Structure formats: C-alpha cells, structure tokens
Amino acid sequence: xxxxxxxxxxxxxxxxxxxxxxxxxxxxxxxxxxxxxxxxxxxxxxxxxxxxxxxxxxxxxxxxxxxxxxxxxxxxxxxxxxxxxxxxxxxxxxxxxxxxxxxxxxxxxxxxxxxxxxxxxxxxxxxxxxxxxxxxxxxxxxxxxxxxxxxxxxxxxxxxxxxxxxxxxxxxxxxxxxxxxxxxxxxxxxxxxxxxxxxxxxxxxxxxxxxxxxxxxxxxxxxxxxxxxxxxxxxxxxxxxxxxxxxxxxxxxxxxxxxxxxxxxxxxxxxxxxxxxxxxxxxxxxxxxxxxxxxxxxxxxxxxxxxxxxxxxxxxxxxxxxxxxxxxxxxxxxxxxxxxxxxxxxxxxxxxxxxxxxxxxxxxxxxxxxx
Amino acid sequence: xxxxxxxxxxxxxxxxxxxxxxxxxxxxxxxxxxxxxxxxxxxxxxxxxxxxxxxxxxxxxxxxxxxx
Numbered sequence: 001x002x003x004x005x006x007x008x009x010x011x012x013x014x015x016x017x018x019x020x021x022x023x024x025x026x027x028x029x030x031x032x033x034x035x036x037x038x039x040x041x042x043x044x045x046x047x048x049x050x051x052x053x054x055x056x057x058x059x060x061x062x063x064x065x066x067x068x069x070x071x072x073x074x075x076x077x078x079x080x081x082x083x084x085x086x087x088x089x090x091x092x093x094x095x096x097x098x099x100x101x102x103x104x105x106x107x108x109x110x111x112x113x114x115x116x117x118x119x120x121x122x123x124x125x126x127x128x129x130x131x132x133x134x135x136x137x138x139x140x141x142x143x144x145x146x147x148x149x150x151x152x153x154x155x156x157x158x159x160x161x162x163x164x165x166x167x168x169x170x171x172x173x174x175x176x177x178x179x180x181x182x183x184x185x186x187x188x189x190x191x192x193x194x195x196x197x198x199x200x201x202x203x204x205x206x207x208x209x210x211x212x213x214x215x216x217x218x219x220x221x222x223x224x225x226x227x228x229x230x231x232x233x234x235x236x237x238x239x240x241x242x243x244x245x246x247x248x249x250x251x252x253x254x255x256x257x258x259x260x261x262x263x264x265x266x267x268x269x270x271x272x273x274x275x276x277x278x279x280x281x282x283x284x285x286x287x288x289x290x291x292x293x294x295x296x297x298x299x300x301x302x303x304x305x306x307x308x309x310x311x312x313x314x315x316x317x318x319x320x321x322x323x324x325x326x327x328x329x330x331x332x333x334x335x336x337x338x339x340x341x342x343x344x345x346x347x348x349x350x351x352x353x354x355x356x357x358x359x360x361x362x363x364x365x366x367x368x369x370x371x
Numbered sequence: 372x373x374x375x376x377x378x379x380x381x382x383x384x385x386x387x388x389x390x391x392x393x394x395x396x397x398x399x400x401x402x403x404x405x406x407x408x409x410x411x412x413x414x415x416x417x418x419x420x421x422x423x424x425x426x427x428x429x430x431x432x433x434x435x436x437x438x439x
Binding site: 314315316317318332333334335336337362363366367369370 | 384388389390391392393394396397400401402403404405
C-alpha cells in the first residue's frame, strides 16, 4: 500500500524542491505539500497521513501547534519537526511533546530523501487493537524477544510512546508524563490501538527508566491493583505476574549486592529469577541459558517430588549441584522465585554460605517482596 | 519482642521451606525481620497463625511451644 507523506513549510520553493526530489519514490509514498498549519489541518481532516514533516517556525500557527492538534486528534502516524532555530527551549518543547523526531535546517536533499525513504521502509507496520491482545502481554513479548522497538499506543483521548532497547523499556512518554509514570498511564488503557516501529540506533532516546523490565511491570501491576481496589474493578490483564507478590527490584538488587560483598571473588554468577518463565529479575554475570535450564530442573523436581506416590518429600529450602573445576551451584527455592549462586568452592566456605550468608540475603529478599 | 511471630516464621520455614516463608511474608505483609521488632499482640498473632495454618495445611498450635 502506498504511504502518504505531508510536508508543511511556509517556504514555497524549498517545499516544491523537496517534493520534486521525493518523486522518485512514488512507488513507496506520495507527497502532498502545504504552506501553513491551517492548510495542514484541513488536509489532515480529509486524508490520513503516515508521516508529516513540518517546519516549526511559520507565520501564524507554529509547527508545535500542529503537533498539539494532531495529538488531540489521535493522529497515529510519524512526525518529523524541521527547524533552523535549534534553541534549547524549542528543542526541549518538541521533546516534551514526545514521539517527534527533530531535523535541523539546512540539510542536504539527498540525505533528506534517504531519511524519508528509510522511515517508510523501517516501519514494521505491525499494529493491532488493545482489545485483541492486552498491552501487558504485548510488552512482555517484546521483552522476551529482546526487540529494539518503538511502541505507539493510542486511544480516543491519549497517545503515548514506549521505547524498547533490546527488550528493556528505556523511555516512555504520554502527555506531560515521562518515564515509569508514563508506562503506568499507558498500561491502564483498556481500549485503543498500538503500532510497532523499528528503532535505529540514532533514534534511541535518552534513558529515563533505569529499572529492569520485570520491575517496571511489577510496579505497574501494583498500581493497577491499587487502582482496581479504589474503583472496585478487577484487573483482567493479570497475566502471569502474581498480584500478591509485587516486589521492589531495587531492594532485590541490594540482596544481590550483599551476597557479592559477603563472598567476594568466590562468586561466579548469581541470579534471582521468576519460576514462571525462567527470566532473571536481577543478576550478576548473567547466564540466561543456565538460568533457564536450572529453572526447568527445579520446576520438574518440585512437580515430581510433590506428586510422589511413594511418600517422598517435597523440595525444601535449596539444593546443591557439585560441578567440575571446584565449582558448585546452590539453588534457593522461594516458590514463585528462585535464586542461583554459582561459586568457587576453594574460595567460599559452604557452611558459612548456607548458615550465615543465605539467611541474611533471604531476609533482604523478603523485604523486597513485602515492600 | 515478636517472639511468637519469630517462632511462627521458624516453624513455617522448617515445615514448608523458603516457599512457605515467602508466602507468609506476602500474606501478612510483615517480613521476618520486621516481625522480630513487632510486639506480640493477640491480633497480629491470630493473623499469623491463620495464614500459617493455611500454608502448612495443619494447625500451627501443635508446633508452638506451650501450644499458644
């Protein structure tokens, strides 16, 4: 399907030159031009554009007014702002509006043509409705696949953007909200639609969310839970995150740091992961494949032992695996979570680890899950 | 302070592992270290016992010293 591009600038000759230059990509997109925000709004009311490139400073209404108008209309396409006046104030205002790329004038025509062509060819075009797939499920899928993507989410009143870098949410924007606050606001959406876009390295924004994906989701679920209690409504998007066990990821990291400080150089790897999917929430010297294997092993062991008809006993607090080259791994079974500690036996005393260090770090972990 | 609560934590950990202990912490909203600092009021003990009974699938009074 041919995409639709709209260029807005009060410099008529400049715009006509751009249009002429872009004509060679007419099999990918068609280009309309107009010379004021008023004209642009009229065109947007008649036609759906996939990308709008607009100058910021124009007589009458500015490009910023156009962005605000489009937000109110739940415009779902891309927006590139052109400006020759790259003052910090203007740039900050554009950034604040969110989801807008900025290019500085003057620029080379060939560079511009490639940029527009790339925009349309990079666009994955994957989209759907939030009713069909819950937003939380979609975000988890992106996390599992370790994708670098922009997720645009919109309903009748709001529009927001979630930026993923290798599966981690690094930035989110929705109206005036930025970071985690914006994520929580967007996750509350029950209706609307989403679109996914590939993100190039240059388009990855500054990081405003520091905590890992699972932590963001757990905090979001906690807020949703509190919200549903306030409104008396149950949240149906519970997925596999256990609402009872929302944890403070920062405190969990404290527990890992405490372990590192107690056993020092003898520690080779450690991770706390979710039993539901074997994904680490916090880790030192991450080993995702080993964690996935240990998770499967524990879950199988737990299942077989707890269903044993021979009167065998259930899995207790932990189990140990002796490994070659003087290594050992301890798996602490915490129910919905598990904790692996791989260490060098020559450098760590097992008795000290089990009787002093583990009780201490479990106390900290417990603080993390009780908040 | 929190002697009975601490004992309940110990029994649940011995009988149901860390899995049981974490459930007790989440259900009561009180970690073991916080429980140690709390006063053993009848209300909080009753709440802990109720949750512990459910986690263990048996009456925790059987294991508490003096059958509190």
